[in-house]
Amino acid sequence: MKIKVRDTGGVRIMDLEGKITIGSGDVELRKQVEDAIGAGRLHLLLNLGGVSHIDSSGIGEMVGCFTTLARKGGKMKLLNLTQKINDILQVTQLITVFDVFDNETEAVASFKS
């Protein structure tokens, strides 16, 4: 998986591309989130538009990052879910946990509210 990191309006945006699956993308995602927390970036927006596959480990990693950030007073939100990732979050009812956006500007602004 490739992760491009950029900071906009106090929000760290991670553009994810490829697979977030066991043994590869899941570990990379955790490391990037740990780096963001270490840098004091507690508002994270994961752009999943380029993610082709995610498995239960990848989903678990996202949930773990979400709760870690919440414990530190931060927030993690999701941007550009593909239909398949939306379905995967729906069946385990995680869609009710995450704030999901289709528009980056609106997503970034939502962290201020």
Add this chain to the structure above:
Amino acid sequence: MLSSYENIELAEHVLSEMCGSNKVEEEVTYWVGMALREALANAVKHGNKLNPEKRVFVHMVLHPGAELRIEVEDEGQGFDPESVADPTAPSNLLRSSGRGIYYMRQFMDVVSFGSGERGGTRLELVKKLNGRRAK
């Protein structure tokens, strides 16, 4: 296959090729592929405890237009699927693990656990194709 995560990619690639050459719908291939990934990840991680000397046996049979049947067997100590909590229960929603079997059950028509000949877990996955073929 040997117990490594890299081999999960290989098995999924084989499944994808098999489905593609037999005109299985792309959507079906995707979800069966996800179920296969979950089955193999469980076998490698929980069954064989990432022991590279232990193997995972994968058997895939496709009856075009009828069904796709996958068997996965590990060399672990066996497993009780009833011990896995419902990941959609409110108290489990934020757990970082425990969703793999649930996903398999969502995406396949049959998910059946049993004991393998080698003492580990034997998992059978079936997807009914109901006569549907890709164009």
